[in-house]
Amino acid sequence: MTRARLILIGPPGVGKGTQSALLEERLGVKPLSSGVIFRSEIEADTDLGQLAKSYIDRGELVPNGITIQMMVKRLRSAEVRNRGFVLDGFPRTVRQAEALTEELEHEHIELTGVVSLEVEDEVVVERLSGRIGCTKCGEIYHSAAKPPRREGLCDKCNGPLLVREDDRPETIRARLRVFHENTQPVVDYYAAMGQLLRVDAVQEPERVFAQIVAGLGV
Numbered sequence: 225m226t227r228a229r230l231i232l233i234g235p236p237g238v239g240k241g242t243q244s245a246l247l248e249e250r251l252g253v254k255p256l257s258s259g260v261i262f263r264s265e266i267e268a269d270t271d272l273g274q275l276a277k278s279y280i281d282r283g284e285l286v287p288n289g290i291t292i293q294m295m296v297k298r299l300r301s302a303e304v305r306n307r308g309f310v311l312d313g314f315p316r317t318v319r320q321a322e323a324l325t326e327e328l329e330h331e332h333i334e335l336t337g338v339v340s341l342e343v344e345d346e347v348v349v350e351r352l353s354g355r356i357g358c359t360k361c362g363e364i365y366h367s368a369a370k371p372p373r374r375e376g377l378c379d380k381c382n383g384p385l386l387v388r389e390d391d392r393p394e395t396i397r398a399r400l401r402v403f404h405e406n407t408q409p410v411v412d413y414y415a416a417m418g419q420l421l422r423v424d425a426v427q428e429p430e431r432v433f434a435q436i437v438a439g440l441g442v
C-alpha cells in the first residue's frame with residue numbers, strides 16, 4: 225500500500241468525488257472530503273452541522289476557522305496517518321491552503337502532489353444539473369448520463385437517492401463564482417510551489433485517473 229498524500233482541486237462537479245473513490249480503491253488512501261464531512265454533520269444535526277448548513281444551502285463557503293479546525297482534526301487521526309489521504313474540497317481558500325501547509329510542516333508530512341482537475345463552467349452546470357446521489361453510500365448518478373436502474377434507489381446499496389439542495393441551477397452558478405474567486409488562487413498557490421499537476425477532466429473518469437497516477441508517479 226502506498227501512503228500517498230494528495231490534494232484534488234477543481235470546480236464543483238468536476239469529478240473530485242469520483243477520483244477520490246478510485247484513489248481509495250486502487251491506492252488505499254483515505255478520502256477526506258470537506259463537503260461529505262459537512263453533510264454528515266448536518267445529517268447528525270450537530271452544532272457544526274447547523275452552522276455549516278446556512279452557508280452550504282446558499283452555495284457560500286463555510287468560514288475558514290471552523291473548516292480548518294474540522295479538517296486538521298481528521299488529518300491527525302491514526303487512520304489517516306497510516307493510510308495517507310486524498311483531500312477533496314479542501315483547501316478552498318488561500319488561508320486554508322496556508323493553514324494546511326503549516327499543519328503538514330509541523331507534522332513533518334510531505335505532500336505527494338496536488339492535482340488541478342480542469343473543465344469549462346458550462347460542462348459543470350450540465351453535469352450538476354442532473355446529479356443524484358445516494359444518501360447512504362454516496363454513489364453518484366446522473367439523470368441523463370448514468371441513471372439508476374430503479375428510479376430513486378441506489379443500484380449498489382438500495383439506499384434512497386436525492387438531488388442535493390445545493391445542486392439547483394442558481395446555487396450551481398453561485399458555487400462556480402465562489403470557485404473562481406476563492407479557489408482559483410489556491411491553484412496558483414500550489415503552482416507557485418511547483419507541486420501542481422493539471423489534468424483535463426472532461427475525459428472519461430478512468431483516463432483522468434490514469435493521468436493522475438502517471439503524472440504523480442503513485
Ligand code: AMP
Pocket residue numbers: 236258259260262279280281283284285286287291312313314315316317320390399
Ligand atoms: P462540496 O461537496 O465539496 O461541493 O461542498 C459542498 C459545500 O460545502 C460547499 O459549497 C461549501 O458551502 C461547503 N464547503 C466544502 N468544503 C469547504 C471548504 N474547504 N471551505 C469552506 N466551505 C466548504
